[in-house]
Amino acid sequence: MVGPSSIFKISRSSARQFDLLRWFAFTSLVCVVLFGSGSALLLGRALTRNTLERDAAVSAAFVESIMRAEETWVYFVDPKSAAAKEPLESFFKHVSRMPGVVRANVYSTDGTVLWSSDAALIGRRFLENHELQEALRGRIVVESGEVGDHKEEHIELSPGTGGSRFMEAYLPVRNAAGTEVIGVVEIYRLPENLFQAIDRDLRLVWMVIGCGAAMLYGALFGVVAYARKVMARQQEQLVEAEALAAIGAIASTVAHGLRNPLASIRSSAELARMEDDPERDQCLADIMRESDRLDGWVRDLLLQAREEAIAGGQADANRLVEASASDHAAVAERQGVHIDVRPGRVPPVRGNPGALRPALDNLVLNAIEAMPSGGDLILETMLAEGGKQVEIRVIDSGTGLPPALHKGLPRLFYSTKARGTGLGLVLTRRIVQGFGGSLRFDTGRGRGTSAIIALPVAA
Incomplete structure (x- = not known):
């Protein structure tokens, strides 16, 4: 059986076997050079031939005008006659004085x-x-x-x-x-002047065709380079969709088995709360709340794996940030990470709070894990330039992302953790994109990482 990771590796291996841009760059360059050179040669010959023929036509008209003026036709009829001698001498006197x-x-x-x-x-x-x-x-x-x-x-x-x-x-x-x-x-x-004029025209022909060929090659190369980028992105999306489809089948089974115990845990907590014990009530309330949150997360995971739409709505970015910081405060404290929440004056964003929370939690947990020796974690919101988007920034002081993630978005099954599956960031990206947003990273070795979720302002 071929798993999702095998599909991904096979696809990328096939992509490496044929480099579209390299082959196009070589073959199109050869074709453009051959076509341009051939066109320039043909046009040059036609230009030279037409110029010389035009000059000869002018000479023929000049000769004919002399013949009409001198009435030299008799010379060609009877060249030995005495009457032809004078017109003959006059005719060739004029011909010999033609330029060049x-x-x-x-x-x-x-x-x-x-x-x-x-x-x-x-x-x-x-x-x-x-x-x-x-x-x-x-x-x-x-x-x-x-x-x-x-x-x-x-x-x-x-x-x-x-x-x-x-x-x-x-x-x-x-x-x-x-x-x-x-x-x-x-x-x-x-006619040296005539040939010099022809040479100037030929140089102009070669220059124009050379510039045109260069512009054509540059335009085609740019189109193919962009098409290659789009094809590569679509190929990765296709592989990701195939892999997530396989994961969806597994997730359906896992979710079915997981949600039943969650329902039993919640029911037991509700029954236990009927007894009068305030401290126990608080613990049971926590159990019920976390069971509900886990149930919602499993449901959203299923929707993402099946590529089904999550219900839309509006979300308060500041509440999302504050809730995530509160939920992970204990983990951060144990690891010596100080969380600094900086809410901005931002409008509601397009999105479902229940779906956006797991996406934000993934980034927060990744940031905490990137600082094993402690550090500072900043969670802030701000209105993006133009006022059409709200940015949620998760900024850590860790070691920064590895080179594999410096350029582009996270890849499926790629993880820097020993037991990581590489699904967290991929699902985060899919959730954010599902609401018309984007996920990007600003990072560098030794200067931490900024994970930025950009979501459109709710209508």
């Missing part, structure tokens, strides 16, 4: 170089020039690269000519009607 141009070629429709700034290329054909074939089909073609990376028809360009990167544009030339491609103008440029 270091070389130009003119091709006929069969791929022959009709004119070139390099006379050695005139009359040659380059059959493997795919860019030229695309341009002859009417499309502006742009290429770029580092100086020194050239094809067969390229000339060797030196960085000293104006830059380290070149731009090569194939510009289709159409007839006067604009219906047919009659040639191609190939222009080589070293």
Whole structure:
């Protein structure tokens, strides 16, 4: 049979086997970096391509305006005619003066170089020039690269000519009607200013995508970290509920056997009080009162174990503190603990006095036991900031809570006592939470512990 503590250990062991936050941090970082880098590369290439194509389109419009002004179409129809010589010279004079141009070629429709700034290329054909074939089909073609990376028809360009990167544009030339491609103008440029502008834009793209990726990763990491915390809390609550359900089954049997003897004790005390003896009457009255309190505590324990609601109502925090101090005065005195009650001016709180007393008694007894050599125990009430809650503080001068309880609330089955069950603080927390309150600790090694119950003010 698997007991509640076994369930708790199995659950925590399983949680340690898979660290959600660690795996998410690694996999999401890899995915965000890959996605961001890929996006930046694609956007960078698209930006570079669009900028160069836009610049080539401007050059094509410039060439076309020159052709319309000089009426150069005849050169492409009959390049050997004398009538074409003057327009030809004028045309290439304008082309050679375009910004950044270091070389130009003119091709006929069969791929022959009709004119070139390099006379050695005139009359040659380059059959493997795919860019030229695309341009002859009417499309502006742009290429770029580092100086020194050239094809067969390229000339060797030196960085000293104006830059380290070149731009090569194939510009289709159409007839006067604009219906047919009659040639191609190939222009080589070293537009260093254009490439510097592209580089600035690329840096901006990388910076924006980098910042966006970092913000996305941070947001996702924060969400998962919070989800992990919530899941861990819910898992502990689930384990606690399972364990308390098992305890509830046992408590039902124990309570059934315990409440019958309590009823007999109380009945015997009532019968004995019929005899006239004042001192004995006082002792019997104490027996009856404590029997009633024990019966109420067993009933509330059953309700908590079964997760049934305890009847609500209002409670006087000062009376709770004073009653608890009075009930435990003898125990505290035997242990050399001085109890100082400091009631404040506070309104009634939401809660059932019969249920809140065991919760407060647990804290008071724990505080007394934390001072085996004596000390000071302060029980005080005060209105919390905002006036919406009342705080009941149990402050001892003991050794402080162990590191296991420094952060967070007490865990089920965890106890620092040799024979402790770890149920006291858990049940205290559940009782307080049942009335919409909270339980927290302020502690440190060697400076005592403050157990603080915060309860909402009764409506």
